[in-house]
Amino acid sequence: MVVVSADKKTDIDILRFTTVGSVDDGKSTLIGRMLYDSKGVFEDQLAAVAKTSSKKGFNGIDFSLLTDGLAAEREQGITIDVAYRYFSTPKRKFIIADTPGHEQYTRNMVTGASTAHLTIILLDARKGILDQSRRHALISSLLGIPNFIVAVNKMDLVDYSKEVFEKIVSDFKDLVSKLNFNLEQVKFIPISALNGHNVVYKYPCDQDGNSDEQMTWYQGPTILDVLETVDVQRSITHKPFRLPVQYVIRVDNGQYKDFRAFAGQVASGIVAVGDELVSLPSGARSRVKTISSFDGDQDLASAGQSIALQLEDEIDTSRGDMLVKPGQEPELKKEFKANICWMSEQSFELNKKYLLKHTSNKVKAIGTAIDFRLDINSYEKHSASSLKLNDIAQVSFKVLKPLALDHYSENHITGSFILIDEISNNTVAAGMVI
């Protein structure tokens, strides 16, 4: 909430990130600190929290109370679900998916990570890498998050020691050497969430306004510096064009004769009037006649936009189909392999029918083989015949009708799916096509 002149055209975009850490590593404190120092928290919210803090016997403000939303969590003093937080600076708007670190909540972490451009992995300087950190690194890499900050917290409790920090950095590098982590995407930052070092400010001020200079040996950016500058374009507009058709808009009145437009959000690439398109799975072809909108027709649409296309010819296309450009078609597959994270108390069974939702498509699916289950601590592959809550595995699937699939590593939207249990209606798995 920094003052920007209201009539200035913004070129602020959105960065979505998650924070993960083990219990007590200081995740809530870090988020509270970021919200507080960037003025993303209001006085009345702070007042409510200050009241509760003093009830719990805290001096000053317990920042973690700002982020623990549900009464049950406040009572038990733990975070049990994904919560979303918002703040902005003159450079960016930020959406934080705040997810808990306990093992039983891996599914929440997967949920938060699924839309993230960046993950902050939090470590306690006194403890270094824990079992949970291994898990967090694995899940982040599985979900293809493109950027990381490894924040080594509570540096104040280890005398702001450079040696401690460097040891943890090298341990982390060893750990992820087994994963396909690009270390160039990782920034290591020593912080004190409690005192504020290297979060928003390099040297936070104490109550008397004196800046508290610690860790002068660290020359790198603060957490906020990284958040504000990391590139999130992910070159999604330079990938092949994909438009999953969500809905067909039809009008036939005085003004619009036989109007029929295919509506959806462009998953990747760009499309222009006149472009030839192929509808999958049918293979029917036509050209873009208009890209129509409330604000008038456009010549071009890009990844991320929700649009409606009219085509030159009457081709048979409807919800669940995908419009793409000829020569750039994704493969149509009835059998494929995917990494999945199982999210239900009821175990995953082979040859049982599930409903699979991929883009705007819902089809019946069965798992035909569990290729392996991944031990999320040792990263070893094990054989398995069923999967339990929070298991991660590679599974072979068969679906009833062909799907236009991309590899998840190529396209997070056209390469991801969920599984739904037909009895409970619950979302039971997150899937990433390989």
Added chain:
Amino acid sequence: MQTLEPTKLDHLRQLEAESIHIMREVVAEFKNPVMLYSVGKDSSVMVHLARKAFFPAPLPFPFMHIDTGYKFPEMYEFRDQFCASIGARLIVHRNETAIADNMNPFKYGTDKCCGALKTGALLSGIAKYGFDAAFGGARREEEKSRAKERVYSVRDEFGQWDPKNQRPELWNLYNSQINEGESIRVFPLSNWTEIDIWEYIKLENIPIVPIYYAVERDVVIRNGIIIPVSNEQEYLKPKEGEQVLKMKCRFRSLGCMPCTGAVPSEVTDLDGIIQEAKLARKSERENRVIDLGSDSSMEQKKKEGYF
């Protein structure tokens, strides 16, 4: 051939695209959706996005206004004019029994009053028309328990929310499967903040109720909240011993007259509102009498079926 540069979307266009995507999903996957239209700024934005989502077709769902009878006269006037001007089908639904029994916040307290006139009316309205999906303009930023709300929020037959049993929501894949009798609340504005809303209203020139702008009003200070008073209605009269002041003020969020406080302000245009929102040190719900009950009062209401 000309080379075309991809459009870089700023935060408002990113939010717009996400909201439109959500609305189209719901309309494609549910039989009988409705938009809960509450006349305020968030509803104004939500309606605008819906018009974009289905353009040039007419809106594929009706609006339902849950009317407590205590709304500001300017809100009723705006509602009727606005809905007529865009050709929306408007259902006004009220808990007539409770209104006939003179339900009010003074005698019964805000919890009971909201329970009957808002939650009760909402649930009976959804049941009466058989709606299976209801769009609401709530935003996660507004309140702590809303921060955990999904975009698709499944409600049981009694409209209740079970915060511990929410479905995971991944990527932009929403799970629309529900059982007979269940319904969902959908929050297409989940990721918008108050400032986003105002910036978008300005960018898109969206009509809003005029009481968001400051005028001089007769007010009293009641429990630290600035409450407008008038002699027109019995319940708007100042109470014994209350001193009536003239104050230039406006509303940051709109609710029922007895329970909505004003904020002192000189602002008469959108730039001013945006500037105030950016400088605000208090959340926009600071002036809602209903939320101040306790730290968990919103969560409790939501569990009971409130949106």
